[in-house]
Amino acid sequence: MVGAGFGGLEVVRGLKRADVDTVLVDRHNYHLFTPLLYQVASSLLDPSEIARPARTMLRRIANVDVRVGSVTRVDLDTQQVQTENGPLEYDYLVLASGSINNFFGNDQLSQAAFGLKDLGQALALRNQVLWQFERASWSGDPQERRRLLTFVIVGGGPTGVEYAGALSELVALVLRKDFPYLDMAEVRVVLVELTDGLLAGFAPRLSKAAVRTLRRKGIELMLGVAAKDYTGGVLRLSNGQDLAVDTIVWTAGVRAAPLDPGLGALSVRQDRLRVQPTLQLDGHPQVFVVGDLAGMVQDGQPLPMMIPAAQQEGRHVAKNIKRLIRQEPLLPFRYRDPGMMATIGRNSGVAQVGPFRFSGFIGWVIWLGFHLLKVVSFRNRLVILIAWAVDYLFYDRPVRLITGPSPPPGRGL
Amino acid sequence: MVGAGFGGLEVVRGLKRADVDTVLVDRHNYHLFTPLLYQVASSLLDPSEIARPARTMLRRIANVDVRVGSVTRVDLDTQQVQTENGPLEYDYLVLASGSINNFFGNDQLSQAAFGLKDLGQALALRNQVLWQFERASWSGDPQERRRLLTFVIVGGGPTGVEYAGALSELVALVLRKDFPYLDMAEVRVVLVELTDGLLAGFAPRLSKAAVRTLRRKGIELMLGVAAKDYTGGVLRLSNGQDLAVDTIVWTAGVRAAPLDPGLGALSVRQDRLRVQPTLQLDGHPQVFVVGDLAGMVQDGQPLPMMIPAAQQEGRHVAKNIKRLIRQEPLLPFRYRDPGMMATIGRNSGVAQVGPFRFSGFIGWVIWLGFHLLKVVSFRNRLVILIAWAVDYLFYDRPVRLITGPSPPPGRGL
Numbered sequence: 012m013v014g015a016g017f018g019g020l021e022v023v024r025g026l027k028r029a030d031v032d033t034v035l036v037d038r039h040n041y042h043l044f045t046p047l048l049y050q051v052a053s054s055l056l057d058p059s060e061i062a063r064p065a066r067t068m069l070r071r072i073a074n075v076d077v078r079v080g081s082v083t084r085v086d087l088d089t090q091q092v093q094t095e096n097g098p099l100e101y102d103y104l105v106l107a108s109g110s111i112n113n114f115f116g117n118d119q120l121s122q123a124a125f126g127l128k129d130l131g132q133a134l135a136l137r138n139q140v141l142w143q144f145e146r147a148s149w150s151g152d153p154q155e156r157r158r159l160l161t162f163v164i165v166g167g168g169p170t171g172v173e174y175a176g177a178l179s180e181l182v183a184l185v186l187r188k189d190f191p192y193l194d195m196a197e198v199r200v201v202l203v204e205l206t207d208g209l210l211a212g213f214a215p216r217l218s219k220a221a222v223r224t225l226r227r228k229g230i231e232l233m234l235g236v237a238a239k240d241y242t243g244g245v246l247r248l249s250n251g252q253d254l255a256v257d258t259i260v261w262t263a264g265v266r267a268a269p270l271d272p273g274l275g276a277l278s279v280r281q282d283r284l285r286v287q288p289t290l291q292l293d294g295h296p297q298v299f300v301v302g303d304l305a306g307m308v309q310d311g312q313p314l315p316m317m318i319p320a321a322q323q324e325g326r327h328v329a330k331n332i333k334r335l336i337r338q339e340p341l342l343p344f345r346y347r348d349p350g351m352m353a354t355i356g357r358n359s360g361v362a363q364v365g366p367f368r369f370s371g372f373i374g375w376v377i378w379l380g381f382h383l384l385k386v387v388s389f390r391n392r393l394v395i396l397i398a399w400a401v402d403y404l405f406y407d408r409p410v411r412l413i414t415g416p417s418p419p420p421g422r423g424l
Numbered sequence: 425m426v427g428a429g430f431g432g433l434e435v436v437r438g439l440k441r442a443d444v445d446t447v448l449v450d451r452h453n454y455h456l457f458t459p460l461l462y463q464v465a466s467s468l469l470d471p472s473e474i475a476r477p478a479r480t481m482l483r484r485i486a487n488v489d490v491r492v493g494s495v496t497r498v499d500l501d502t503q504q505v506q507t508e509n510g511p512l513e514y515d516y517l518v519l520a521s522g523s524i525n526n527f528f529g530n531d532q533l534s535q536a537a538f539g540l541k542d543l544g545q546a547l548a549l550r551n552q553v554l555w556q557f558e559r560a561s562w563s564g565d566p567q568e569r570r571r572l573l574t575f576v577i578v579g580g581g582p583t584g585v586e587y588a589g590a591l592s593e594l595v596a597l598v599l600r601k602d603f604p605y606l607d608m609a610e611v612r613v614v615l616v617e618l619t620d621g622l623l624a625g626f627a628p629r630l631s632k633a634a635v636r637t638l639r640r641k642g643i644e645l646m647l648g649v650a651a652k653d654y655t656g657g658v659l660r661l662s663n664g665q666d667l668a669v670d671t672i673v674w675t676a677g678v679r680a681a682p683l684d685p686g687l688g689a690l691s692v693r694q695d696r697l698r699v700q701p702t703l704q705l706d707g708h709p710q711v712f713v714v715g716d717l718a719g720m721v722q723d724g725q726p727l728p729m730m731i732p733a734a735q736q737e738g739r740h741v742a743k744n745i746k747r748l749i750r751q752e753p754l755l756p757f758r759y760r761d762p763g764m765m766a767t768i769g770r771n772s773g774v775a776q777v778g779p780f781r782f783s784g785f786i787g788w789v790i791w792l793g794f795h796l797l798k799v800v801s802f803r804n805r806l807v808i809l810i811a812w813a814v815d816y817l818f819y820d821r822p823v824r825l826i827t828g829p830s831p832p833p834g835r836g837l
Binding site for chain 1: 480483509
């Protein structure tokens with residue numbers, strides 16, 4: 012079992028009472044509640060509030076052994092997974108390594124841009140934003156300050172929209188008080204999106220609500236625009252505009268996390284692995300694939316790289332492994348769309364569940380309640396509730412600490 | 425004003441209504457509540473619970489400008505402080521840069537050992553301890569596991585004692601549940617102290633109570649023993665013993681944090697700067713020194729490098745600067761000892777206040793209450809209380825996340 016994400020955990024839980032010994036390997040020692048990652052990046056939550064040690068989460072499951080280590084090779088012929096810490100043998104293998112940022116081959120951007128896919132990236136982005144304000148407070152040059160205080164978000168999906176809203180509120184409500192000597196009118200938050208609207212996949216009415224809300228927050232929306240390249244501190248856009256900017260946040264695409272280049276031959280779109288309807292890897296019936304890594308196609312469409320798909324697939328794979336052991340025929344997987352939601356800062360959110368569409372304050376309340384319930388432990392629920400309440404009532408965010416090293420000089424200063 | 429520690433903040437606050445413009449420079453953007461740092465290192469608290477942005481703390485003080493940057497040079501002749509981000513000019517200067525680890529010239533130990541003086545060090549130590557358990561869970565070699573799971577703390581002052589207690593409880597109460605496949609009898613926590621007792625400066629009765637409590641927790645105490653050198657993964661002790669160990673925690677000494685080698689000529693013991701009884705730097709009446717950096721001597725004894733001394737000196741310096749502006753004679757500083765306390769794990773602490781001595785459960789309750797009151801904000805008080813309650817009632821620590829990069833291979837694995 013490779014990967015302690017939403018899919019991997021469901022597999023382990025589904026095999027709890029089966030006559031198997033499960034070994035769960037992950038690069039990290041924690042499971043990450045990714046929907047709130049943007050709140051870590053915008054100084055609202057601490058890492059430990061959205062991440063929980065995998066060992067603790069699975070403590071009550073007797074037949075699982077958790078191991079931390081990076082997978083370096085998957086040897087399908089000898090049935091071994093190689094890790095940096097040693098090999099693991101398997102009878103059945105489940106691959107659920109998730110996804111990483113996709114820069115579509117743009118090396119300059121992949122080196123310069125900040126991602127929002129894991130804790131390390133979220134903390135790096137948080138530090139960067141706070142550093143830019145600290146640097147601006149030293150600068151007497153308006154043009155330099157303008158560059159320091161320009162933040163470009165590429166990608167208008169849920170992550171981009173949520174982070175843009177959270178960042179603009181961090182600036183307008185919190186940092187404004189921290190930096191009385193800075194003119195907040197010099198701050199620019201720009202959201203660049205390739206298509207003509209935000210939140211593709213949501214109902215058109217909700218996409219339009221997101222556009223209105225972000226505009227009202229002072230975010231510059233550039234729709235139908237692509238980020239082309241980034242050289243010498245200048246981001247070139249497809250509409251001919253050049254932006255002098257240090258801080259680019261990339262939320263414009265993901266691809267499956269590669270585990271082993273040898274598996275590349277089996278991949279379809281976005282490096283996802285080709286699977287049978289039973290979620291078995293093509294040509295390898297004892298190997299299953301779950302979540303973003305699984306190139307599952309339903310009704311001619313690839314399944315979305317989203318948490319509900321990973322969880323449903325994880326539960327299904329646990330069932331199919333038990334059937335395989337009992338030598339029963341495996342069942343094909345079918346995805347049921349549970350709906351989706353996004354928040355766009357205080358008092359504003361969008362949600363669609365079945366035939367229902369919510370936006371504005373009601374969408375926001377639904378979002379809050381749903382995420383608070385889904386968060387991984389009681390303690391976290393309580394602490395997150397406190398953080399949200401302090402933010403909402405006092406316009407204050409507790410974790411504005413620059414904890415990392417200062418970024419390399421030359422960029423920014 | 426250099427340094428946003430306990431001394432520096434008191435100076436800024438003391439000058440709040442004076443006719444001065446204060447600029448506060450610090451390497452970090454936060455003030456750190458250092459007495460709870462060992463709880464970050466032992467997976468109990470998150471950084472944001474014991475650190476608070478200096479800008480937020482000083483938001484209501486109109487005459488202070490907070491700047492983040494490292495001081496590279498102090499030019500006493502031209503009255504300038506050079507920082508990595510540019511120069512600052514001053515009429516009056518207060519130096520309060522605190523202290524750093526003192527390895528007494530032992531280069532091997534200074535490179536290999538983990539410190540407990542700032543947030544970065546505390547997080548590095550937390551990651552290291554958790555990594556060693558992860559590595560041990562991969563190892564089939566008992567001797568290797570023994571080395572991985574040996575932790576040596578050098579120094580039996582409050583920091584060493586408090587961390588040793590917290591580490592042994594992390595192992596015995598929390599990690600035991602996380603690693604059911606590991607034998608916790610293979611874990612060794614060793615505390616090495618040069619003198620014959622723990623907690624020098626405390627009443628003998630309290631020092632003895634600390635010894636008893638640590639022994640009861642299974643910590644190996646080596647009193648009257650020095651750490652001599654560390655080569656090839658082996659720590660050599662002055663009693664002839666060799667310990668195979670990856671993780672050495674250094675709490676055996678501090679020295680003043682050097683700001684500028686040019687100031688070295690003015691330093692006394694432990695790199696502290698020679699000051700007048702008014703806390704003015706020798707020969708530079710417009711420069712004041714506060715806290716661990718101030719080589720203040722009272723009744724023939726150097727003042728302790730502790731928070732109360734820094735705070736009292738900070739308040740005194742603010743008063744003296746106001747007198748200097750009004751051209752009144754400056755007052756000499758006199759330290760009043762408010763007592764001290766330390767905790768040694770759950771249900772056990774020592775405290776001495778004036779003629780009173782407390783140990784055991786009462787000492788622990790006094791310690792808890794005092795630190796909770798002193799912590800920097802209401803939100804932090806609440807969140808820390810929750811963390812302590814969860815730890816006390818459920819034997820669980822919320823922040824066992826390995827957030828940093830994996831330490832370099834070759835050490836440990």
